[in-house]
Amino acid sequence: MRDKPAGETRAADVLHRMRADIISCVLKPGAKLRFEGLRDMYAVSFSTLREALSRLVAEGLVVAEDQRGFVVAPVSIADLNDLTYVRVLVERECLGLAIKHGNDGWEADIIGSFHRMDRLQTRLGSNYYLSGEWGKLHGDFHFSLVAACGSPNLLEIRQKLFERAHRYRRMSSQFRPKWRAKDVEHKMIMDSVIARDTAKAQELIERHIRETTENVIKHAGHLFDAADEAPHTRSDHVAAE
Amino acid sequence: MRDKPAGETRAADVLHRMRADIISCVLKPGAKLRFEGLRDMYAVSFSTLREALSRLVAEGLVVAEDQRGFVVAPVSIADLNDLTYVRVLVERECLGLAIKHGNDGWEADIIGSFHRMDRLQTRLGSNYYLSGEWGKLHGDFHFSLVAACGSPNLLEIRQKLFERAHRYRRMSSQFRPKWRAKDVEHKMIMDSVIARDTAKAQELIERHIRETTENVIKHAGHLFDAADEAPHTRSDHVAAE
DNA sequence: CGGTTTGATTTTTTCGAAAATCAGCCATAC
DNA sequence: GTATGGCTGATTTTCGAAAAAATCAAACCG
Incomplete structure (x- = not known):
């Protein structure tokens, strides 16, 4: 492939x-x-x-x-936190717009890409997250959620941020035997999006991103060169939100 | 230079x-x-x-x-509207963070870069906006406002969006003999930022961006190939905001 | 002995020629 | 009359050698 x-x-x-x-x-x-x-x-x-x-x-x-x-490009906890902050901002916005503008075809694509990801997940068993194939379907699923956003520029920014974050996720996945209840989260996000519950969907996607970041830091943070520049901490950003 | x-x-x-x-x-x-x-x-x-x-x-x-x-890269009204939408989102966020995190040095830089821009403006007379030099100082001023934002990723995104928008501004400036009361606006934005009035500063910067866009469309819109793809209109975005 | 210069080696950066591809055109066939 | 297939010239894309710059280490002063 x-x-x-x-x-x-x-x-x-x-x-x-x-x-x-x-x-x-x-x-x-x-x-x-x-x-x-x-x-x-x-x-x-x-x-x-x-x-x-x-x-x-x-x-x-x-x-x-x-x-x-x-x-x-080097990795650092400061960069991951900053990336997470920007991602939350952008992803929430995209999701809000997509729920507002999305039509039936958009919903169908979400259900379809979730199904593809879910199927591969069960087929691959407990180590699904190590597969590059699953990584791609996971990316496709998250994209499908915001595909109807209507802002090409915002979508492009989102995509680049997503890819950079993927690198951090990947770094921790080798240490983490089981990837939390991520599959359940995906289902919940999808349901709230299809139900057009904007506030809930945004809340869930934010938690999804934040918790993943926390896990990465917890399990792979020791790999990062902590001797990096750290102009601000995560709590700064959270407070600002 | x-x-x-x-x-x-x-x-x-x-x-x-x-x-x-x-x-x-x-x-x-x-x-x-x-x-x-x-x-x-x-x-x-x-x-x-x-x-x-x-x-x-x-x-x-x-x-x-x-x-x-x-x-x-081609220009289009759809792209300009989309760009404006994303810029408002990003610029507001940057400004909010900068006001929160900025220190004395940050304030000094703002005042300094405003002064440089203002001086060149009076020196060049009524056609200042056509000068590349002024364009640079104008960019520096806007950057200084958000420089203390603390998020390198957000700042980088902002910078790229600003540059792309500059191209649109430039297209209309050849038609527009006097550039509105832009200088007054800059002063007002600066004052509200230094006064740490977040809500007001964000409101002003948003208007600053939106009105510039409207002027570009009004005076240079006829230059754009309107036969472009237009998946959404500006009012969509405004409503979503 | 510490610090600087010099020279050989490695690595990056630039160049223009050569290969690959495209766009337009005409001849040919159906 | 319209479509198909190959030519030709223009343009892009790729290549590896040559030039420029950095790195490392030994030799050289103070």
């Missing part, structure tokens, strides 16, 4: 593969990205690599140090 | 110059970006151009059509 250089330009293909590798931590946070190695890994030339890297820089998954090459 | 390839990589320099040219509409919305022409214009090679273009794609100022080259 991962190979489709069909009609796609080579650079775009490398972009997709590298993004996936960064999100799934095959390329570890903070790792130096040397061209020689990447060239072997993805079988493309310097320039093509550089193009993919450049786009990832603008997406925030890679940082470029002037004349010193590229590095996988 | 525009030339500083000091310590900067060549590609980054081209990136800055192209971004400025797109924002100031030297490169017109929807224009096809042919490599041959760009190579002469910026005096760099294909690969370097491609790198800059790629970053601009991820920033939303350029769109890449698979295997058919690059195009300056």
Whole structure:
């Protein structure tokens, strides 16, 4: 399911593969990205690599140090907390708009994508969250919830934030044998969305995001370089909300 | 003030110059970006151009059509309205956080950047808004208001949205001889921010953004290809707010 | 001994030619 | 008359070598 250089330009293909590798931590946070190695890994030339890297820089998954090459964007508790804060803001807004504007087709897509995710979950058994396939369906489900939002710009921002958060989720999933009652939460969120209960849906999605963050910090926080800049704490943000 | 390839990589320099040219509409919305022409214009090679273009794609100022080259991101009333909607959401949030977290240095920076902008304004006379220099100071002033926001991610999103909006403002400024009472508005916003009146500051910044958008549509709307996709109207968003 | 300069090596960045792809056009067939 | 198939020229995309810059370490002073 991962190979489709069909009609796609080579650079775009490398972009997709590298993004996936960064999100799934095959390329570890903070790792130096040397061209020689990447060239072997993805079988493309310097320039093509550089193009993919450049786009990832603008997406925030890679940082470029002037004349010193590229590095996988580092992770930190401060960044995760900030990301969570922004995500709550954006996701709530998207959800509110989607519930307002969504039609029957939108509802059908939600139910469909939930079903696909749920089925794969039972098929894969207790380790479903380690599967890249499930990760994709999980992303699709969350997207379907807000798809009818009507604001292309907000949706695009949301998508990029979601992907960056996915990297943090992924980091903790290797430590966490069972992924809480996430499946139950998803069902509750879906139900409240379909019932057009905006306040409840927003409350649930916020809790969903916040609790996931707490779990990541609890189980994988020790992996982050705590020696990072921490200009503010989470409680600041919560209070501001 | 525009030339500083000091310590900067060549590609980054081209990136800055192209971004400025797109924002100031030297490169017109929807224009096809042919490599041959760009190579002469910026005096760099294909690969370097491609790198800059790629970053601009991820920033939303350029769109890449698979295997058919690059195009300056088109403008449309739908996009402007959507942009305005997201900007109001983000800018209000940033401002609220900044007022909450800001310290004395932050206030001083606001006053300083307002003063710089104001001085240049009187020095340039009635056509100040056409100057790129003023455009920069105007951007600096607005940034200074939210600089203490404390959320790097939100600030980065804000910055990109601001730049895209600047392109729209620029399109209308050539038609509009006098730029309303914008300078008075800036003063009022600054005063309410320094007075830490969150609600008032947010209200003022929202009006500031919304009225600018209305003016752009009124005076330059006829330039946009109205034949664009328009999945929703502005009133949708306003109502949702 | 601490600190700076120099030179060799590694790594990044830039370049323009070569390959791949697209767009328009005409000939041909049905 | 319309559609299909291949040409040709223009444009994009990819490539790896060459240039520029950084890194590391040994040699060199104060």
